[in-house]
Amino acid sequence: MKFGKRQLASLLGIAALPKGATAQSAAARNRILVVGVNADPAGLEPGANRAEPIGSEIILNVFDTLVAWTPPAFAQLEGRLARSWTVSGDGRVFTFALRPGVKFHDDTACDAAAVKFSLERTRDSNPFMRATFGLIDAIEVTGPLELRITLKEPMPVFLSLLAQPQAAIVSPAAVARHGAAFNVNPVGTGPFRFRSYRPDTDVVLDANPDYFRGAPRLARIIYRVIPDASTRRLELENGGLDLVQQNAQLAALPTQDVRALRGRAGIEVIEVPSQIIRQLEFNNSGLQGPLRDVRVRRAITHAIDYDGLLDGVLGGTADRVYGPLPSNSWAFDPAIRDLAPKYDVARARALLAEAGVQPGQLKLTLYSFQGSLWGAVATFIQANLAAVGIEATVAQTEFPALRALHVAGRFEVALDGRQPWYNDPDAHITIGYLSSLADSAMTFRMPADAALDALILRAQTTVDFEARKQLYFQVQRQIMDRVPAAWLFSNKLIVFKRANVKGLVVNSAPPLNEYHGVFKE
Structure with a gap:
């Protein structure tokens, strides 16, 4: 849809524009960013969010975290609500000094007590974060703007966890005022204030003119829920939308949209490598029949035409994944490229013959998510x-x-994936391959393996960066030796936007956009 003068006036909260006020209406329209999304947001506040993509992005624009990844490379952390911090030599104690004068959107102070309240609330109420925030031993307020977080054991990735949407800081007063309804009345300190939410229709955010990092250049963001991809594309082409997200291609292939919009005047297609992994995985703690033989699992990895999958089915919208980590992870071992299986039908058949598996003997049910992406x-x-x-x-x-089948182990092989919510190899390795977590979520369901578990935990808790990186090199090789999966591809993050939208920098982990620096020409 295109906005008329009265609609623009209503959206901006100003009086109706006079007849003929073309320049004024254009200026008003240029202060609104309309984002097309494919589904209703869920989890609009940190305590309720379980990594739902749209709700998570809204959180990062309404709330602030203690630290955040620094654009445009997103390779190191910077302070947001934290002015500075220190980490003890043993990696267990994190001491934070907060920025003075920061207020929540309800005009209450953002202080150390609010940070303590928020982090403990997420730890205690959000199952998605319980496994990691459960490592918090104590949070102590040591001054109005100072606090100390002590962990039960070293965890170098902890700072990265504090940059996640689920670790954002909420207004204790607003939580007390709204109770369970805080999820649809979120109050943070971020660059945009929550204005309204209409289920399956839209979410509206207004600029926070008092934002401590400077007022946004946009006056409003409108997230419009448009489930149909072709409708989103037409709306973008016609100017009804300024930006369309693919939400990491969770269900549908964007190749048709890419072909239709690439090179079209006034439209830009942004493609960014991600740290998402999609794989064909085995039920490793419940292997039955021929799949118990590593030669059979290895044969399956050689049977897959990786280039054909990437170039044909996925239309160049994804990159090859060679092992347990994506190649743009700082802990990726370059030698894994040579160790990864190559498409080799003859080799696959030979391995099956060695294992005594005759053609037609092995019959599998291949589970996958719904949607055209997974079907293809x-x-x-x-x-x-x-x-x-x-x-x-x-x-x-x-x-x-599918989740119930997977967690219960009632499958043989399944297409699955992991979308990291913090920039660290731990986001893939620990929950994916630690055998003690095998049946806790949609993991690789690794069988008991004391040696591999010990190595994974050493890598997770080693404080020295280079030593930790080398440990992850070992972890990757040991996992590959066990052949728990055929790692397939990493979806590119794809955003379609109008050419007059400027200042957008796309993050890869988590794949969420911040709009504080975005403007329209």
Whole structure:
């Protein structure tokens, strides 16, 4: 839809524009950013958010975290609400000094007590964060703007966890005022204030003119819920939307949109490598029949035409993943590229023969999420497996049912993925491959393995950066030796925007946009 003068006036909270006020209406329209999203936001505040992409992005624009990743490289952390911090030599004690004079949108003070309240509230109420924030032993307020966080054991990744949307700082007064309804009345310190939410329709945010990092150049952000991809594309082309996100291609392939919009006047297509991993994984703690033989699992990894998947099915919208970490992770071992399986039908057939598996003998049910993305990938892999004598039946399943099957271990092979919410190898390795967490979530369900577990925990808790990196090199090689999966691809983060939208910098982990520095020409 295009906005008329009265609609613009209503959206900006100003009087109706007079007849003929074309320049004024254009100026007003240029202060509104309209973002098209594919689904209703969920988890609009840190305590309720479980990594839902749209709600998480709204959080990062309404709230602030203690620290955040520094654009444009997002390779190091900077202070947000924290003015400075120190970490003890043993990596267990984090001491923060907060910025003075920062206020929540309800005009109450953001102080050390509010930070303590927020972090403890998320730890105690948000199951998504319980595994990591459960390592917090104590949070002590040592002054009005000073606090100390002590961990039960060293965790170098802890600062990265504090940059997640779930670690954002909330107004204690607003939580007390709204109770459970705080999720639809979120109050933070961020560059935008929450204005309204209409289920399955839109979320509206207004600029915070008193923001401590400077007022945003936009007056308003409107998130419009438009489930149909073709409708979003038409709205973008016609000027009804300024920006369309793909939400990391969770369900649908964006190749048609990329082809349609790339090179179109007035539209820009942004493609950024991500740290998302998609894989074909085995039920490693419940392997049955021929899959218990590592040669059979290795044969499956050689049966997959990786280049055909990337270039044909995915249309160049993804990058190859060679092992347990994406190649743009700081802990990725470059040698993994040579160790990764290559498409080799003859090798796959030979390995199956060595394992005593005859053509047609191995029959599998291949589970996947619903949506055209997963359907296309599953069908492609089904054909790859058929070429080496393995019969796979594709079972596309709604997420709640697939999650239940996966956590209970009632599957043989499944297409799955991990989307990291902080920039650290721990986001992939620990929850994915630590055997004690095998049945706690959608993990690789690794069998008991004391040696590998000890190595993973050493890597997680080693304070020295270079030593930690070398430990992750060892972890990657040991995991690959066990062949728990065929790692497939990493979705590029794709954003379509009008060319007059400026200042947008896309982060890869988490794949969420901040709009404080965005403006329109």
